[in-house]
Amino acid sequence: MQCDRSRRYRPRVFNFVLLFVVWILLTDITFGNxxxxxxxxxxIPMVVGSLQSAAPRVAKPLKGAGYVLVLLGxxxxxxIVVAKQVLGSLDKLEPGFIAIPLELRQPLPITLLASTISxxxxxxxxxxxxxxxxxxxxxxxxENEPKLIAHIKHRYETPLKEIFEC
Amino acid sequence: MTLxxxxxxxxxxxxxxxxxxxSIGLFRLPDFFMRLHAPTKASTLGIGSILMASIIFFSxxxxxxxxxxxxxxxxxxxxxxxxxxxxxxxxLHVKQxxxxxxxxxxxxxxxxxxxxxxxxx
Numbered sequence: 001m002q003c004d005r006s007r008r009y010r011p012r013v014f015n016f017v018l019l020f021v022v023w024i025l026l027t028d029i030t031f032g033n034x035x036x037x038x039x040x041x042x043x044i045p046m047v048v049g050s051l052q053s054a055a056p057r058v059a060k061p062l063k064g065a066g067y068v069l070v071l072l073g074x075x076x077x078x079x080i081v082v083a084k085q086v087l088g089s090l091d092k093l094e095p096g097f098i099a100i101p102l103e104l105r106q107p108l109p110i111t112l113l114a115s116t117i118s119x120x121x122x123x124x125x126x127x128x129x130x131x132x133x134x135x136x137x138x139x140x141x142x143e144n145e146p147k148l149i150a151h152i153k154h155r156y157e158t159p160l161k162e163i164f165e166c
Numbered sequence: 167m168t169l170x171x172x173x174x175x176x177x178x179x180x181x182x183x184x185x186x187x188x189s190i191g192l193f194r195l196p197d198f199f200m201r202l203h204a205p206t207k208a209s210t211l212g213i214g215s216i217l218m219a220s221i222i223f224f225s226x227x228x229x230x231x232x233x234x235x236x237x238x239x240x241x242x243x244x245x246x247x248x249x250x251x252x253x254x255x256x257x258l259h260v261k262q263x264x265x266x267x268x269x270x271x272x273x274x275x276x277x278x279x280x281x282x283x284x285x286x287x
Contacts, residue, residue, distance in 0.1 A: 079207060083184070083208065095200050096270055097270045098269070114247070118248075119246065124202055126199075126277070127278075138254060
């Protein structure tokens with residue numbers, strides 16, 4: 001793999017700012033809240049820090065923004081498709097488990113792909129093989145298995161790969 | 167009736183519609199894995215839509231733009247797929263029976279053991 005794995009992502013400052021801002025946005029701007037926000041923003045990353053795995057660098061943030069927009073559009077479109085399927089004849093549906101061979105190797109991009117698949121209606125990621133090379137997905141309606149796999153790989157995995165430079 | 171009212175009503179209606187579809191799906195679909203599809207996804211969009219209505223309504227009341235709803239939407243989009251994944255993973259491992267005509271039903275044990283999809287090559 002050409003990925004730079006040695007770079008350990010230590011976003012202490014980033015996490016502090018993020019938590020601080022979110023807390024302030026959720027409450028009102030008073031001195032007490034800011035004090036509480038500062039304490040929490042300092043303590044929470046310390047507590048959960050050990051859970052964090054080394055994350056790859058985001059190489060193309062702009063592409064990431066584009067990915068989110070594409071995803072939002074897909075969620076709306078496929079929600080309508082699934083709504084039709086749910087309200088239509090259930091016997092016509094062909095549910096199935098499909099296996100998606102993964103090209104992504106690192107935990108964070110795989111997690112993002114699995115979450116994307118779960119967010120778009122019609123597919124839920126169910127399990128990943130122990131060697132992290134196959135993602136198992138339950139689909140509500142499989143019309144054409146290779147086509148569906150190719151669609152997911154092309155539409156979501158390829159951009160993720162580009163975003164994370166792998 | 168102003169344009170703001172109209173937009174608010176429209177988003178509330180769309181949100182309500184998707185929530186209804188999600189509930190109908192939960193009721194109608196035959197097995198656990200299929201049922202999971204309806205409430206997790208339709209509800210995310212439904213609640214997102216209702217929150218959009220809330221953003222529009224309260225932003226034009228004069229108290230500034232309301233940001234809390236954006237945060238709720240963000241948190242929902244972060245957490246919903248995780249819970250859907252955990253539910254389907256749990257169902258797989260407690261051996262919930264999928265519908266009989268489910269594609270690749272014979273390979274379910276391989277998936278449960280987390281082996282790689284061997285017979286494909």
